[in-house]
Amino acid sequence: MTRSEEGEVRFEKVRKAFGTAVAVRELDLAIRGGEFVSLLGPSGCGKTTTLRMLAGLEFPTSGTISIGGRVVNEVAPGARDVAMVFQSYALYPHMTVAENIAYPLKKRGVARLEREARVRQVAETLQLSALLPRKPRQLSGGQQQRVALGRALVRDPRVFLLDEPLSNLDAKLRAHMRSELIELHRRVGRTFVYVTHDQLEAMTMSDRIAVMHEGVLQQFGTPGEVYNQPANLFVAAFIGAPAMNLLRGRAAEGGFTHPTVRLGFAGAAPGAGRDLVLGLRPEDVTLGTGPFAARVRLVEPTGHEQIAQLDIEGGDTLTIRADAEAPLTAGETLRWGVRAPRLHLFDATTGNRLEAAVMMPQAAAASG
Amino acid sequence: MRKLAGRLAFNLFAWTIVLVTAFPLVWMVITSVKPQFELFRIPPTFWPEQITFEHYARLLWDTPFLLYMRNSLVLSTATTLLVVAVATLGAHSLVRFRYRGRERLAQLVLFTYLLPSVVLILPLYLMMVWLGVANSLLSLVIAYTTFALPYALWLLRSFMQGIPDDLENAALVDGATRMGAFFDVILPQALPGIISTSLFTFILSWNEYLYALVLVNTDEARPLTTGVMNMLISAFNIEWSLLMAASVMMSIPLIIIFAFLQKFLTRGFGAGGVKG
Numbered sequence: 092m093t094r095s096e097e098g099e100v101r102f103e104k105v106r107k108a109f110g111t112a113v114a115v116r117e118l119d120l121a122i123r124g125g126e127f128v129s130l131l132g133p134s135g136c137g138k139t140t141t142l143r144m145l146a147g148l149e150f151p152t153s154g155t156i157s158i159g160g161r162v163v164n165e166v167a168p169g170a171r172d173v174a175m176v177f178q179s180y181a182l183y184p185h186m187t188v189a190e191n192i193a194y195p196l197k198k199r200g201v202a203r204l205e206r207e208a209r210v211r212q213v214a215e216t217l218q219l220s221a222l223l224p225r226k227p228r229q230l231s232g233g234q235q236q237r238v239a240l241g242r243a244l245v246r247d248p249r250v251f252l253l254d255e256p257l258s259n260l261d262a263k264l265r266a267h268m269r270s271e272l273i274e275l276h277r278r279v280g281r282t283f284v285y286v287t288h289d290q291l292e293a294m295t296m297s298d299r300i301a302v303m304h305e306g307v308l309q310q311f312g313t314p315g316e317v318y319n320q321p322a323n324l325f326v327a328a329f330i331g332a333p334a335m336n337l338l339r340g341r342a343a344e345g346g347f348t349h350p351t352v353r354l355g356f357a358g359a360a361p362g363a364g365r366d367l368v369l370g371l372r373p374e375d376v377t378l379g380t381g382p383f384a385a386r387v388r389l390v391e392p393t394g395h396e397q398i399a400q401l402d403i404e405g406g407d408t409l410t411i412r413a414d415a416e417a418p419l420t421a422g423e424t425l426r427w428g429v430r431a432p433r434l435h436l437f438d439a440t441t442g443n444r445l446e447a448a449v450m451m452p453q454a455a456a457a458s459g
Numbered sequence: 460m461r462k463l464a465g466r467l468a469f470n471l472f473a474w475t476i477v478l479v480t481a482f483p484l485v486w487m488v489i490t491s492v493k494p495q496f497e498l499f500r501i502p503p504t505f506w507p508e509q510i511t512f513e514h515y516a517r518l519l520w521d522t523p524f525l526l527y528m529r530n531s532l533v534l535s536t537a538t539t540l541l542v543v544a545v546a547t548l549g550a551h552s553l554v555r556f557r558y559r560g561r562e563r564l565a566q567l568v569l570f571t572y573l574l575p576s577v578v579l580i581l582p583l584y585l586m587m588v589w590l591g592v593a594n595s596l597l598s599l600v601i602a603y604t605t606f607a608l609p610y611a612l613w614l615l616r617s618f619m620q621g622i623p624d625d626l627e628n629a630a631l632v633d634g635a636t637r638m639g640a641f642f643d644v645i646l647p648q649a650l651p652g653i654i655s656t657s658l659f660t661f662i663l664s665w666n667e668y669l670y671a672l673v674l675v676n677t678d679e680a681r682p683l684t685t686g687v688m689n690m691l692i693s694a695f696n697i698e699w700s701l702l703m704a705a706s707v708m709m710s711i712p713l714i715i716i717f718a719f720l721q722k723f724l725t726r727g728f729g730a731g732g733v734k735g
Contacts, residue, residue: 148628169634181629185647194643198634242633252632 097159097249098124098282100145105154107140114140116306118154122299127276127283129293132303133329138286139254141303145284146175146252159249169198174243175252178259180235182227182242189214189223192241199246213245233264240275250282257292269295290330294318302326319433324442327370327435333398333410336371339439347436350405351383354434361438361445370435373398373412378419381428385409390419401427484710491515491703498699514704523678524705527686532712534596534682535664538603542611542660543653545604550615551645555627565616568609576606580673587674596680602670607660614659618652619645654720665713683709 100122107115115137122128130138143149144156147168155162163171174195182191189210196206214220217237227235236256243251253272257265273296276283287293293300294314302309302317302325310322321327327335340349342365347354352369361367385401388408392415399419401409411427413419436445490498491514493507518524553565571579583602587593592601622645630640646653671685681689687705691698 146628146632148631167636168628168631169636173632175629175632177625177629179623179625181623181625183626183630183644183647194630195633198630198639242629 092159093124094280095124098126099157099159100250100282100284101155101157102141102145103155103157105141105144105151105156107137107144107149108152113306115144115151118308120301120308120311122282122284124159124282125280127273127285127296127298129285129287129297129300130303131287131290131293131300131329132309133288135305136303137306138288138301138303142175142252142254142284142286145250146173147171171250172248173250173252174246174248176239176243176254176256178255180227180239180256180259182235182238184227186226187223188219188225188227188230188238188241191227191238192219192245195242195246209245210241213241216244217241232259232261233268236260236268244275244279247279248281250284251279253283253285255287256285257287258289265292272296290332294330302329304329320444321370321435322444324368324370324437327437327444331372333373333412335435336373336376336407336409337437338369338371338405338407339366340369341366349407351385351403351407352429353382354429354431361436366439367445368437368439370437371409371429372433373410375430375433376409376411377428377430378411378413378417378425379427381426383427384424385427386424387419387421390421401425487703487706490700491707493700495700514700515708518701518704518708522690522701523686524683524690524708526678527681527683528708530596530680530686531665531682531684531709534599534603535661537596537600538607538664539657539660541600542604542607543657546608546611546615546656547646547649547653549612550619551641553612553616554619554622555624565613568612571605571609576669579605580670583670584674594675594677594680596675598674599667599671599680599682602674603664603667607663611656611660614656615649615652618649622648658716658720661716662713 100120102118102120105115105118106113118137118141120141130141132138140149144151145158147163147166151164155164157163158171158173183194186194189207192210192213193206196209201209210223211220214223217240219234219237219241222230222234222238227238230238236259239256256272257268260268269292272283276296285293285296297314299311299313300317301311304325310317310326312320312322317326317330321330321335324337328337338349338352340347340352342348342356342361342363344363346356347367347369349369354369383403385403387399388402389400391398394415396415397413397417397419399411399413401411403409409427419425437443438445489505489507492510492512493504494509494511494513497504497507497509553561583605584593587598587601590598590601592598626644626648627640630644631637635643665682666684667682668684668688671682675681675685678686683705687702687709691702691705
């Protein structure tokens with residue numbers, strides 16, 4: 092078996108219920124060997140349960156989970172050849188850093204001399220050498236985090252499982268660890284399954300992202316795909332900061348109609364009268380010229396750009412991003428347009444993305 | 460000035476309590492080294508005019524005191540080991556595993572505490588006879604376990620609730636078996652709890668009187684509590700100096716154990732390693 096085949100992870104129709112509460116429903120997910128996959132979603136979406144099932148700490152109610160082609164439903168956590176980094180780090184408080192890192196090797200009967208050599212090597216990689224004789228409580232949060240990583244790394248497992256490993260670190264350290272993790276993944280070349288609620292972490296580190304919500308996989312794709320072609324309203328609203336603007340309207344007269352925004356469909360059009368939602372990312376709004384009007388409500392300069400809230404007719408608010416020099420003043424009215432190829436259209440009833448229609452803005456807006 | 464007066468009052472209060480508590484103990488030690496003729500003198504002397512260890516010598520050489528001492532040590536140690544072993548595993552099960560009736564089971568365990576021990580003695584005695592272990596140290600070990608175990612179980616349960624699940628999970632993923640994870644990770648974390656539970660159980664068994672009185676009536680199996688009473692208090696006479704000497708010697712093992720285990724009790728309750 093090649094290294095890549097060893098690291099393949101497959102969920103087939105996996106369901107997990109705790110009593111009457113369903114945590115994960117009908118999950119189908121195929122992760123390639125060596126891939127960095129994030130499970131992303133708000134708390135309670137089933138991502139941690141999914142990871143714990145892969146680790147063997149929870150058992151699926153139905154369905155099969157396989158690692159490297161072997162069904163592991165009935166396999167004990169220690170026999171799955173996976174390593175896990177816990178959100179709480181879960182370092183053994185009564186053991187030194189060296190003992191913590193050596194523990195997985197000890198449990199697998201690796202001889203003492205080799206154990207010590209491997210621990211030294213891992214400690215060097217993670218810059219922990221000076222800390223080896225210390226106890227976990229004598230370490231800072233960032234150091235504890237690295238020890239937890241070291242305990243996972245020391246064994247070269249098929250799959251690394253990481254459960255929100257950065258959430259207890261401060262912002263600066265988190266950014267630093269993100270790049271270290273990317274580096275680490277590239278170096279060990281193993282499958283990483285990474286649970287997070289932070290889209291920035293998922294977007295920056297992952298090869299592919301599995302967006303989950305209420306126990307259901309919403310979309311599984313590259314960061315580019317989930318950002319540029321969100322499969323449904325949940326993914327559209329969840330990915331991106333500031334969030335995508337969602338305008339409710341309906342299909343009429345061969346286009347999308349809204350009190351302010353009117354767009355024509357090119358190509359196959361959704362049936363007339365259908366309720367639709369238009370998705371518009373803040374950076375896809377063009378300012379200064381365009382068919383639509385708006386009044387600036389609030390401007391938040393961030394230094395390198397400005398985030399502004401625009402009031403448009405129909406009671407909607409539009410969040411937009413503009414560069415730092417753009418002339419935006421609260422209370423003023425301005426004209427705006429859209430980057431047509433980057434619009435998203437969703438069915439308001441099902442929430443699903445409608446792929447067919449390419450839209451052109453129509454100048455004949457009501458409030459022009 | 461006011462602060463000083465406050466501190467003075469507080470100290471006065473504290474020392475009064477210490478004095479009241481400690482006086483009987485001091486009196487016990489003093490009485491045990493006074494010669495017989497000085498005991499009932501009026502007015503009583505505080506410091507003995509003459510110090511003697513004859514009572515200790517008589518206890519050790521002329522009475523079955525050492526036999527009782529051995530019985531008590533065996534009894535308390537065996538009870539402690541049994542109770543702690545069962546309670547540790549039981550508490551872990553109550554905290555860690557989800558099964559039907561878990562909470563009910565934990566509450567039911569405390570049910571024995573609702574009954575006065577006098578009520579339980581007769582059924583216990585009959586059970587011992589039925590088991591064929593009546594009138595032996597083993598019968599007392601079993602009897603003591605029935606009342607020490609529930610409390611030990613609850614004490615350890617609350618200790619184990621403070622140990623994060625993730626520690627055990629990490630050990631499992633790292634390749635430990637359930638038992639391995641228990642011994643490698645849970646046990647060291649629960650150690651302060653295990654030590655205080657042991658201490659509690661040992662003291663309880665060491666001082667127990669009622670069960671020992673009813674369940675055992677041979678010197679071969681009598682612990683110190685009933686043995687000493689039986690030996691020194693008769694209808695006509697109480698041998699005060701011997702009784703005091705016996706009391707001093709009975710206290711010594713507990714004092715030693717306390718002195719030895721105190722540092723474990725106060726050490727490192729705050730577990731590091733786990734944040735958030």
